[in-house]
Amino acid sequence: MKVLVAVKRVVDFNVKVRVKADGTGVETANVKMSMNPFDEIAVEEAVRLKEAGAVSEIVVVSIGPAQSQETLRTALAIGADRAILVDASADVQPLGVAKALTQLARKEAPQMVILGKQAIDDDSNQTGQMLAALLGWPQATFASKVKLASGELEVTREVDGGLETVAVKLPAVVTTDLRLNEPRYVTLPNIMKAKKKTLDVLKPQDLGVDLAPRLKTLKVVEPSKRKAGVLVKSVEELVAKLRNEAKAIP
Amino acid sequence: MTTLVVAEHDNAALKPSTLNTVGAAAKIGQPVHVLVAGHACAAAAQAAAKIQGVDKVRIVDAPPYAHPLAENLAALVVSMANAYSHIMAPATTFGKNFLPRVAALLDVAQVSDIIGVDSPDTFMRPIYAGNALATVQSSDRIKVITVRTTAFEAAIADGGSAPVEATEAGPDAGLSRFVTQELTKSARPELTAARIIVSGGRGMGSGENFKLLEALADKLGAAVGASRAAVDSGFVPNDYQVGQTGKVVAPELYIAVGISGAIQHLAGMKDSKVIVAINKDGEAPIFQVADYGLVADLFQAVPEFTAKLN
Numbered sequence: 324m325k326v327l328v329a330v331k332r333v334v335d336f337n338v339k340v341r342v343k344a345d346g347t348g349v350e351t352a353n354v355k356m357s358m359n360p361f362d363e364i365a366v367e368e369a370v371r372l373k374e375a376g377a378v379s380e381i382v383v384v385s386i387g388p389a390q391s392q393e394t395l396r397t398a399l400a401i402g403a404d405r406a407i408l409v410d411a412s413a414d415v416q417p418l419g420v421a422k423a424l425t426q427l428a429r430k431e432a433p434q435m436v437i438l439g440k441q442a443i444d445d446d447s448n449q450t451g452q453m454l455a456a457l458l459g460w461p462q463a464t465f466a467s468k469v470k471l472a473s474g475e476l477e478v479t480r481e482v483d484g485g486l487e488t489v490a491v492k493l494p495a496v497v498t499t500d501l502r503l504n505e506p507r508y509v510t511l512p513n514i515m516k517a518k519k520k521t522l523d524v525l526k527p528q529d530l531g532v533d534l535a536p537r538l539k540t541l542k543v544v545e546p547s548k549r550k551a552g553v554l555v556k557s558v559e560e561l562v563a564k565l566r567n568e569a570k571a572i573p
Numbered sequence: 574m575t576t577l578v579v580a581e582h583d584n585a586a587l588k589p590s591t592l593n594t595v596g597a598a599a600k601i602g603q604p605v606h607v608l609v610a611g612h613a614c615a616a617a618a619q620a621a622a623k624i625q626g627v628d629k630v631r632i633v634d635a636p637p638y639a640h641p642l643a644e645n646l647a648a649l650v651v652s653m654a655n656a657y658s659h660i661m662a663p664a665t666t667f668g669k670n671f672l673p674r675v676a677a678l679l680d681v682a683q684v685s686d687i688i689g690v691d692s693p694d695t696f697m698r699p700i701y702a703g704n705a706l707a708t709v710q711s712s713d714r715i716k717v718i719t720v721r722t723t724a725f726e727a728a729i730a731d732g733g734s735a736p737v738e739a740t741e742a743g744p745d746a747g748l749s750r751f752v753t754q755e756l757t758k759s760a761r762p763e764l765t766a767a768r769i770i771v772s773g774g775r776g777m778g779s780g781e782n783f784k785l786l787e788a789l790a791d792k793l794g795a796a797v798g799a800s801r802a803a804v805d806s807g808f809v810p811n812d813y814q815v816g817q818t819g820k821v822v823a824p825e826l827y828i829a830v831g832i833s834g835a836i837q838h839l840a841g842m843k844d845s846k847v848i849v850a851i852n853k854d855g856e857a858p859i860f861q862v863a864d865y866g867l868v869a870d871l872f873q874a875v876p877e878f879t880a881k882l883n
Contacts, residue, residue, distance in 0.1 A: 339836060340701045349705050361818075417673070418682050441818065445700050447685045448669050452643065453677035461644055461748035464670050467811065477752065481811045482666040483765075483820065484756040489642070491749045501818065502805065537682035541695065541708045549843070552864040558877040561849065561867050569864065571769075571826040571847045572793065572882070 324493075326369045327431055328383045328403060329424055329438035329450070330362035332394040336443055346542045349444075358394045361439025363401075364499040367506040368469060369437055370402035377471050380404050382431055386420045386534070388413050392522060399517035400509040406522040411534050416445075419534035421453035426530040428458055433494065435476070440465050440498040451498035461491035465500040574658035574693075575604045575628075579650060581667045582609060582617035584639075589766045590663035592727035595624055597720040598661055599728060600690035604628040606657070607735075610649055612639035618737050625729040635742035640751040641667055647674035649743045654679055654715060659693070664719035665765075672719055681713035688724035702817040702840035722765060723823035723844065757812050764815070767796035769826045772815055772842070775802035776831020776852060776871055783809055785875045786830060792882040798822065798842075800832045816841035831871050834859025851875065 334340055335355040343350055358366075372378040383403035385391040388411070395406040409423050428436055441448035455462035463469075463478035467486070470477040479488045481500045527534045555561045565572045576598045581588040591607070598605045605626055609618040610633040618632040631653070637645040650671075654660060660675060662668030664686040676683035688706070689697035695710045696718065764770065771790040773783055783797070790797045798820070799813040815822055817840035827845035832838060834850070834857055842848070843862055850863035851874050860866040867874060 334701065336837070340704050342705050349701055416682060418677060418680075421677055443702065443817070446702070446817070447683070449673035449676070449683050449685060452670065452673035453683075455643075456647060456674035456677040461746075462670075462674070463749075464643070465666060480666075482754075483812060484754070485810060485812045486755040488752040488754065489749055490752050492747075495748075501801065502811065537713060538684065538709045538711055541710055543700070543705050543707045546699075546703060546706055546843075549848075549862055550864070552848070552860070552862075552866055554860070554866045554868065558867065558869070558874050558881060561865055562878065562881045564865055565826070565847070565849070569826075569847045 324378050324434040325380045325382065325431065326372065326378050327428060327433040327436045328365050328369050328381060328398065329436065330366065330383060330385050330394055330398055331359045331442045332356050332385065332387055332391045333359045333442050333444040336360055342543055342545045346544060348540065348543050356390070358397055359439050359442045361441060361499050363506045364501070364503050365437040365439055366398045366401045366403060367504050368499060371504065372471070373402065382407065382433070384409065384424065384427055386411050386415055386423045395522055396517050397509060399520045400513045401507065405520060408522065408524045409527060409530065410524055411527055414536050415534050416536045416538060417447050417449035417453055418537060419532065420450050421457055422532045423527060423530055423534065424454045425457040426532055428454070435493065435495055435497060437497045437499065440500055451496050455496035458496070460495055462496045462498070463489055463491050464498040466497050467500050467502045469497060469503065575606055575656065576601050576659040576661060577653065577657040578605060578607045579660070579662040579668070579672070580607050580609045580617065580621055581663050581665060582611060582614065584611045584614040585616050587617055587620045589727065589763065590665050590722045591621070592624065592730055593722035593725045594661055594663045594720045595626060595728035596725040597687065597690065598659070599626050600725070601659055601693050603658070603693070606631055608633065608650065608653070610638040610646060612636050620730070622735045622737050623731050623733050625733045627733050627735045630735050630737045631740045632737055633740050633742050637742065637745035641671060642749050642751065643671035643674055644746040644748045645743065646671045647678065648746060650675045651678045652743055653740065657715065659716045659718065661718045661720055664721050668719045672717060676717040679715055679717065681715050681717055682711055683717040683719070684709060684711060685719050686721045687718055688721050702836055703843065704836070721821060723821055757810055761790060762794070762796045764796045764798050764813070764820050764822055767822070767824050769793045769795035770798045770822055770824045771795045771828045771830065772798035772800065772832060773803055773808070773830050774800040774832030775806065777803060777808055780808040785872070789875055789879045792879055800838045829859050829863070830875060832859055833857045834862065
């Protein structure tokens with residue numbers, strides 16, 4: 324079975340982003356970039372399925388700027404077989420990405436597309452679901468466990484109330500949640516091997532998709548800062564302040 | 574032009590998230606319809622009809638909607654979409670799961686997790702774990718929107734008397750099926766609606782130790798939450814997680830115990846009215862957002878705190 328994994332290059336999760344003074348966006352120049360953590364989990368899951376003998380080929384894809392090739396090389400180093408970059412500006416939005424992935428999925432004919440549930444930069448949580456809809460496939464989002472049965476996937480999902488298990492017919496789209504797996508560290512030998520794996524670059528026109536963004540960002544601001552707090556010296560002082568000052572407890 | 578709110582419910586009753594979403598819909602300033610799609614869901618539809626500010630309830634009662642499977646629910650909403658200029662759902666796992674399918678099938682963008690309505694086509698939403706707020710404008714013919722429930726006042730659940738109109742159900746797409754669920758049962762308030770939350774992190778050390786927080790929560794009538802570290806370590810189930818990709822909460826009082834305050838955790842609670850931090854590490858980032866910080870051993874401080882409350 325072939326699996327397609329989609330990954331995104333984002334600001335590293337440890338970076339505390341700064342809003343640009345001109346309000347046009349967030350400062351990303353000279354900021355550390357990494358593979359979206361949820362996408363890393365997706366690549367890891369595909370590789371584990373391959374190691375278990377359930378998957379024959381893993382194709383990893385990214386829709387983004389040229390530097391996304393680094394992200395793809397990391398995915399190849401984790402264990403993907405082949406990579407595709409759809410060379411687009413950094414301002415791609417979920418609907419456009421889903422359309423590009425739809426065309427790639429039609430070309431590559433995987434049994435499963437797996438990707439992170441959300442990118443930690445725009446926090447949209449839409450792409451996987453949109454892709455599934457455009458393909459007419461079922462989806463299993465926020466996956467914390469994926470089991471391959473005959474012709475279907477049994478997926479346990481993290482939902483607000485706890486856990487829910489659904490069964491979806493293949494082919495299907497899966498989006499990953501935090502606890503699906505713990506991604507492996509990439510080893511130097513695998514990084515070297517990854518350099519020899521194929522990385523094709525396509526243009527959006529090659530897929531016949533229009534990636535023009537639909538939503539226009541009018542401005543970006545910092546959230547209002549909280550007033551500075553105080554350190555209390557004892558539980559007694561804490562309770563007194565909560566009661567009398569903050570009036571937060573009776 | 575009319576707004577459709579897709580209700581989150583369990584067939585017997587509406588979830589509070591539906592009320593906050595109607596509250597957000599009210600800000601658009603046009604008539605609001607509520608869709609209650611379920612199976613044996615007449616009670617939920619009746620409850621929706623009582624919400625102030627709702628002009629009509631549309632009920633779709635059929636087996637394909639017994640569980641909100643995204644494939645079936647999205648297809649149903651798409652079949653009704655042309656009557657509406659705005660389609661909204663709460664940004665809960667319910668809404669986040671199915672609504673993007675609706676947007677894609679309508680070939681429009683979705684605006685996720687809005688915290689403000691500037692105008693019928695302009696919304697504010699958090700990005701980068703809430704470290705930046707973006708104002709975005711949609712020129713699509715139908716606006717598809719998920720709503721951060723903590724950012725909008727709940728519509729009043731009583732006093733309305735909207736008509737309930739039965740709408741034709743769609744087919745079961747047959748692509749997916751519900752197998753089972755494991756929901757946390759608790760007498761405590763739901764995390765996203767609680768007035769007070771007591772939350773534990775890696776510093777708790779074990780699931781057993783969460784009993785200390787439960788005792789405090791019981792005295793305060795509070796919900797119990799947790800950081801990702803506590804869930805990953807198996808101390809508590811996943812639905813306790815507060816954070817960027819867990820639950821976003823904004824209670825009157827958030828008490829963070831043994832939580833260091835990683836960016837991703839702050840994203841889920843920094844809009845709390847009052848924040849208390851108890852941690853033995855004075856350098857922990859949580860103290861930068863806390864209104865009241867106590868650098869102390871939580872195993873001493875928490876029982877003392879509980880004892881000092883009536």
